[in-house]
Amino acid sequence: MLSMGITLTPDDFVRVSKEPGAVIIGFLLCYVLCPALGFGLGKAFNLPLDLIAGLVLVGSINGGQASNLCTYIAKGDVALSVLMTTVTTIAGIFMTPLLCKLILGAVVPVDAVGIAKSCLQVVLAPIVVGMAANKYLPKVVEKVLPVTPVIGVISTCMLVASAVAQCAPAITSAGLNLQLPIMLLHLISGLIGYWIPRWLNFTETQSRTMAIETAMKSSAFGFLLAKLHFKQYGTRVPSAVSVVWMALVGATLAVIWRFIPVQDEKKSS
C-alpha cells in the first residue's frame, strides 16, 4: 500500500503466473492448514465452542490485504503476493462458507449462503471495481493514487478500533487464554507456511512470500462475517483479537527477514 517503492509491471504478473505451483501451495496453506490449526489450537486451549468457531472462521478466510506490504518489507515477491491474495479472495466465495459448514456446521448454526453473498459484495466487487477503474478511468486513478496511503491507514485504524471496541468486554475478560491461541494461529501458520515451501524446493523469495500470505488473514472481514452470519456473539471475538495479531506477526516476520539476506538461490524443479 505504498505510493512509491513498489512498482509492479504486467510482466511481473506474467512471470508469477508461469509458476502456478506456488499459488496452489499457498491456496492449500490458506484453506487447509489454517482452519485445521485454528480448530486444533481452540481444542488445545480448551476454549468454549463459540470461540473455537471464531478461530476456525479466522483460519478459513482469505489472505490479508496488508500481506503485499509485508512481503515487500521481507524482500519477497510482491507480484506473487498480490496474485495469491487475489486467488484466495476469489476462492473465498465458496471456500469460506464451505469450510465453516464442514467444520462448524455441527457445532454452531452457519449461514453459508449469507457468507458467500458477503464475500461477493465486500471483497470481490471492489477488486473488479479497482481493476476496471484502472482500465477505463486511468486519469481518475492517477489523481486518487497519492491519497490512497492515507485512506488505507485511516481505514485500517478504524476497522481495527471498531472490531476491538465491539468486543472489548469479552477480550478483557478472556485474557491471555484467548490472546495466546490467536497469536499462535498466525505465528505457527507463518512458520509452517515457510518450511513447507522450503521443503518442496521453492525459492527463499517464494517461501517468504507464501509464509506471510499464510500468516496474514483478512481478520476484519472475518469479524464482519461473524457479526452478520453467526448467531453466537462469541464467534466474532477471535476475529477482533486477530486483527491485531495478524498485523503484528506478519510485520515481525517481515522485519526479521528483511535483515536476513536472500542467498543466491537456484531453483531445482
Add this chain to the structure above:
Amino acid sequence: MKGILSSFILLIILCSAKIAYAYVPLHLHQLSIRSNAFATKNVASSSTGRYRNPSSSSSLMMSEIAAVGPKETKKTSKLWDAYLKTTDTLTTLFPLWTVLFAGLALTRPESFAWFSTKYFTASLGIMSAMIYIIYQIPLMPLYKRASIRCIDALHGHHSDS
C-alpha cells in the same frame, strides 16, 4: 487487561523501531519510483532477460527500474517527495497504528460506537479495491495474458527452458 495492553505496546515499540530503521535508507534510494506501472513498461521489457533470471528477487528488479529512470525525479518537487515519504512511513508503521487503536478501543470502546456496520463494510471494500488501484492492475489484458501463460505452464512449455 493492563498487562495485555502493556505487552502489546512493548512489542510494537520494538517492532516499529526496527521497521523505521529498516525503511529510512531504502526510501532514499528509491525516491524516483513514483510512476505508473505502464510508464515503466518499456524499461521492464527491455530488461526481460533479467526478469527471467530466477535468482533475482522482486526488490532487486525494483531497484533496477529505479536506476534506469532517474529523469522522473527532477520533475517532482521536494515537497511532493516529502509528502510521499511521510505517507509511506505512515503506511509502513501500520502495526503501530493497529496496536494503538486496539488499545484505545479496549479502554474507550464507546468512542468508536459511531462507526456502524455500514462504515465497516465500506472501509473493507475500500481496502480490498486499494491494492488493485495502487499496483494499477487492469482487468482484461492481464487476465488474458496470465491465463495463456498458466495454460502454457500446465502443459510444461516453459518459454525460458
